[in-house]
Amino acid sequence: MSRTRRGLGLAAVLAVAAGGVWAVVPSASAADAPRITAVTGVAEGATLSGTARIEAQTSGQVDRVEFALAGPSAVRWTERQTPYHFMGNTGATVTGWNAAEAKEGAYTLAVRAVGQAGAAERTVKFTVRHTATEPDDDQPTPPAPNPPAPSPSASAPAPGSNAANPSVSNGVATFTASRTIDKFTVPNSWSQIVIDAGVTLKGNFVIPENRTAALTIAGKNAETSVVTGNGPHTKDFTQAGVSTEASIKLTLRNYTSLNPRFYHMHAKKSQLLVSGMRYIDDRDEYHNNSDGFSGGANSVIENTFIDTWDDSVKLYNGDLTIRNTTILHNGNGAPIQMAWGDYGHGTATIDGLTVISNSTKHYNQGVFSWAGGTKADSRTIKIVGNGLTRKVNPGMKEGPLYVFKDGVKNKTTRIEGGVCSVLRSTAANTVQGTNTSGNQVVVTGCR
Known part of the structure; x- marks a missing residue:
């Protein structure tokens, strides 16, 4: 297969990524419920042309604030510590979002505060317009500054260097x-x-x-x-x-x-x-x-x-969380790889993962794969809500969901939660390689 920009253009990719599932934990206490008290730095209906220093102000118990900008230029950003600035900050220095580098048009910024007791969301709509300053004919045009010359050395400059x-x-x-x-x-x-x-x-x-x-x-x-x-x-x-x-x-x-x-x-x-x-x-x-x-x-x-x-994500070295992420499942490698031998451990919590099959021929690995090892072992995948979405790019064939490669033995893939019809192991979606034995997929708590 010739490898052009196989499948999704950027706009389509961002649209798919935006389709991830945001799980909301039922409210445990009204006092603990996260709230967004204000979004500063941009007003509803405003027109932006420069840098906007946008901050979400919150109350209640907040674990993180998710910013999702939709429009001609799409951006997602997550902050886990106050102050919750879109595009982050370093101490008192706020990076800000530079509208001058974005495409013109209408935008919507969704701001979502998430905590153990639930979630709250606000949206702000605004427009980006690039304004050009007319030159003053009475003043001479200053020469353009020379760009800094690239450093010929790959080593880091000494502290305090100019x-x-x-x-x-x-x-x-x-x-x-x-x-x-x-x-x-x-x-x-x-x-x-x-x-x-x-x-x-x-x-x-x-x-x-x-x-x-x-x-x-x-x-x-x-x-x-x-x-x-x-x-x-x-x-x-x-x-x-x-x-x-x-x-x-x-x-x-x-x-x-x-x-x-x-x-x-x-x-x-x-x-x-x-x-x-x-x-x-x-x-x-x-x-x-x-x-x-x-x-x-x-x-x-x-x-x-x-x-x-x-392999896109390796579940080798301990627990991890995958949230609002899109992976193209290409012909080589696994979106989620358990191990290439008898080593590793960990549980993956999936809260909004889209996997898109993207090969016209065959797949060496499944969405969830064991590539090696013979000792008894298991990995657990916890699905939050719908959690996992599978799609197939136009003209491509669907990849397998579970694969145990040649020689793999005594491995268990445990799936907790999700939709039973999507995650249940079947002859059509599970591949057992040659010289394999004792491997299984166990799905519990699905609906």
């Missing part, structure tokens, strides 16, 4: 122009890496194993802030798009990881918050290991799109 790209202030390093970073070792003094809109970094980030402080890597535009591989495929974890052996809290959000030399991200000991990401591989199929998500215990992946040529 290097323009990246610029570093109070631990926040901002890449302002495209450049080659090669294998870039992140200084321990950096707390955040920001990738400007329209900036492509060619290389990868390596986080030292001795790091103990949390780190955030964030783009200003999920489509145009890009980290891409700078060479051919290699089986080398230090060449993953983001790689670390450190046990830290690591936040990755709002940028595109494109064609990494190995995994998109490898951080099996870190607690990961992956939000608003785009993991994409558009190279020839089957000829690379571009696995998507490999994080540690209690990780979260949300509002994310994965279209890659190997």
